[in-house]
Amino acid sequence: MKTHTPPKPRVALLGAPIDLGASLRGACMGPAALRIAGLEEALRERGFDVEDRGDVAPRTPAPQVSGRGERARNLAEIAAWARSLSDAAYETMRDGAMPVFLGGDHSLSMGSVNGVARHAAEAGRELFVLWLDAHADFNTPASTPSGNMHGMSAALLAGEEGLEEVFGDEPRRPIDPANLHLFGIRSIDRDERNLLVARGIDVVDMRLIDEHGASVLMRRVLERVAARNGMLHVSFDLDALDPAIAPGVGTDVPGGLTYREAHLIMEMLHDSGLVTSLDVVELNPYLDERGKSARLAVDLVSSLFGRQVFARGPDNALAPALPTRSAP
Template structure:
């Protein structure tokens, strides 16, 4: 993992069904993110937030792809920023915002890496398309978009598609999959560890298998962590909470094992919603997980 980190804030909530995650980057910064990373020996530059439109100034033109034009605009800029950071040989650390920002993050990485892997911590698959999405919210589509399925305006960001390969993906913590997503996963053989597998095997074995799988197939790994992967008791401030998630300790173990494997080339932490939070608890959890992923140790 590179010792030089560039933080990019993306205060976007147009891809989600509830307001509030636009304040996520500020909440995470307030939880002393930069200071924690610097204490672990990293050189950290925070370039601030991208300019993001607010829903009050735009209207929904397509109920199956809400705020398509605005989400595309933000992800276009994010993809260019991530690509630039990686060309500078720095580690891009992206703060969301809703999970639709992964469209831009993955596009920026793919501009330089054509065989990278993705570990996707999420209660959901985010593998919907406009035809299968029950809500039309684009934060439920970024994985499908990055695989080349969805609206051309999103699929073709950075002028190429797909950005990732199905055999280079591991989803961890899933417990709420739509019918279309389940079919998508089965048809393309995507590796998924649901909460059933985590309960049965334990997080240590799940991570050992995931890391071994990606080391064998991929050239570096992107970490995409949606805070709703965790149980709502540990991370209440998320827009789409689902009971029965990853525990606080399981999350830290997963991040510690990623740090030990030394395979990360980029990361994003998304879906922190301060409006729904308790005394910034979820942002503090996000920063704690982040610190573990970047190698913070007790001894």
């Protein structure tokens, strides 16, 4: 009797070589670095059907937007990227593949998550976002101290005012602020903090992780997503990691996630079966040490896609203890 072999899961890699949202240039080389570090090969080894769809191109010409000066730097250019990335994410999800966006600075998530949210709404499901980052990225043009738009991406996704021109008349699908989970946070601006409190955003900072452990706090997020039959987008900023293990980022903050904490988070995400889309952002090869951060990013993504030291079966249960021999 012939057995039916289910098709391999499909993954689409999409580069987003954007660095105009950051203060330091160089993250535009991130997609190439992740490819050179072997991301596609690592996912194929896990049994995935992987298609590298190349780099997304920004909308040309750039949308016409009103000038905001230093309050939202490079707004027109980032709007052009966001609109193209939103369409790419939406079309990839409709095609039945899991989009993995290779960045690029974190402003790319304005587009990638918006496109995923459009698809989730059509499917009648809630979208949750896990924001692994050292920073909250919840500034608006009214609150930002720098004008850098990679620090406004989470605010746009939660529907904050002042960023309407990023999508203009094109589809914008904000997520419920209650469905945004910031994890690994250790740098928040003053006005940004007030806005996070006012909106009731779930912020898991490094103090909470130190006190309660990454697994307890991650399980709380995953249980909430599962209870609502939600889709989960993971937006992974490499500066969530401690700069001692991931130096190739433009806005490093001491005291980040350790190597094992990061792998545990990725392993738990895989075990949950909830992740439907992914960003890997803020890798800046210009600041890296001989590819150290790029290789670590590939290792962590591999864990998210199922690489384990030893498979223990469902629920990661320990094997039963061996029977003890009675004394003669």
